[in-house]
Every structure is written in structure tokens, then in C-alpha cells.
Amino acid sequence: MRIPINRIETVPKESRFSEIPDLGQEELPAKVRFPSPVQVNVTYYRSGRELFFHGGLKGQVEADCSRCLEGVVFVVEKNFDFVLTPDPLPTNKNKELTEDEMGLSFYSGEDIDLSPYVREQTLLALPLRPLCSESCRGLCPGCGAELNRTGCECTSPGDPRMAVFRNLRLDR
Ligand SMILES: [Zn+2]
Ligand SMILES: [Zn+2]
Numbered sequence: 001m002r003i004p005i006n007r008i009e010t011v012p013k014e015s016r017f018s019e020i021p022d023l024g025q026e027e028l029p030a031k032v033r034f035p036s037p038v039q040v041n042v043t044y045y046r047s048g049r050e051l052f053f054h055g056g057l058k059g060q061v062e063a064d065c066s067r068c069l070e071g072v073v074f075v076v077e078k079n080f081d082f083v084l085t086p087d088p089l090p091t092n093k094n095k096e097l098t099e100d101e102m103g104l105s106f107y108s109g110e111d112i113d114l115s116p117y118v119r120e121q122t123l124l125a126l127p128l129r130p131l132c133s134e135s136c137r138g139l140c141p142g143c144g145a146e147l148n149r150t151g152c153e154c155t156s157p158g159d160p161r162m163a164v165f166r167n168l169r170l171d172r
Contacts, residue, residue, distance in 0.1 A: 012045040054081040063130040067138030076125040
């Protein structure tokens with residue numbers, strides 16, 4: 001989503017859009033998928049040469065449970081607020097010089113691309129350690145069985161039902 005800078009006026013305007021954030025999977029704590037685009041609403045205006053943006057995003061993200069690897073759908077919701085000021089050195093390729101210590105971001109060119117902000121805010125809203133439930137039993141470290149669905153012999157040596165099978169085997 002791009003907003004042409006010459007359409008940003010002192011009177012606030014609101015716009016709504018939806019998009020699938022382009023997340024680099026390698027930076028993520030867990031693999032995530034978007035079942036549908038994330039909904040974004042943003043209000044923007046200018047004061048002099050500074051551009052102000054605030055709004056929120058809401059969507060669904062599917063991630064793998066970090067214990068049992070089952071896909072789980074989470075709601076991601078995040079409000080954001082940021083100010084852009086004109087890049088003081090728009091022609092200088094040296095990015096180090098445009099990095100600002102006060103946390104301000106710069107703009108240059110003809111329009112503002114909101115996609116990187118949507119991506120950044122979505123990343124901040126992701127669950128760090130997705131779990132299908134707090135009580136998820138995960139996978140058996142011994143045999144890899146999904147313990148939420150099935151038991152396994154190696155983790156339940158005291159289970160009387162398993163003892164029956166063990167005895168049967170011993171009898172043979
Ligand atoms: Zn789980
Ligand atoms: Zn096991």
C-alpha cells in the first residue's frame with residue numbers, strides 16, 4: 001500500500017486496506033502463514049513537512065505449536081503510531097548517515113510505502129512461542145508420538161492398560 005505524498009494534507013484522511021505481510025520466514029521464531037490478508041486502517045496527515053500516521057491492524061496468523069507442531073490460528077492485533085520527516089540526505093547512499101538516534105524515520109521520493117510498517121507491526125504482534133494450549137503435551141521425546149492424541153509406551157510405563165500388553169508379550 002502506497003500513499004502519494006502530495007495527497008497527504010493537514011486535514012487527516014483515513015484509508016483502509018488489506019494485505020498479506022511479506023515476512024521473511026528466516027527471522028521468525030516459528031513458521032507462520034496467513035489464512036487471509038491482514039486488515040489495516042490508517043489515518044494520516046501532515047504538519048509542515050512532517051507526516052503523521054496512526055492506525056491499527058488486525059488479522060489472523062497460523063503458526064505451528066512450538067510443542068506439538070500442530071497448526072494453530074491466532075488473532076494478531078496491533079495499533080501503531082509513527083512520524084516521518086524528510087530525509088535530510090536523500091541522495092546520499094550511505095544509510096548510516098540517515099539512521100537517526102532519536103528514533104525518527106525519514107521519507108524520500110513521491111510516496112510512502114506502508115507495507116514495511118505493516119510487516120514490522122505484524123512481526124511485533126506475533127506470539128513468541130505459539131502454543132495450541134497451555135496444557136499441550138507436545139511430542140514424546142522418545143518415540144515422537146503426539147501425546148495430545150495418543151499415549152505411548154515409553155512415557156507411560158505405569159499405565160495399567162500397557163502393563164496388560166507387556167504381560168501378554170512376556171507370556172508368549
Ligand atoms: Zn500443541
Ligand atoms: Zn514415546
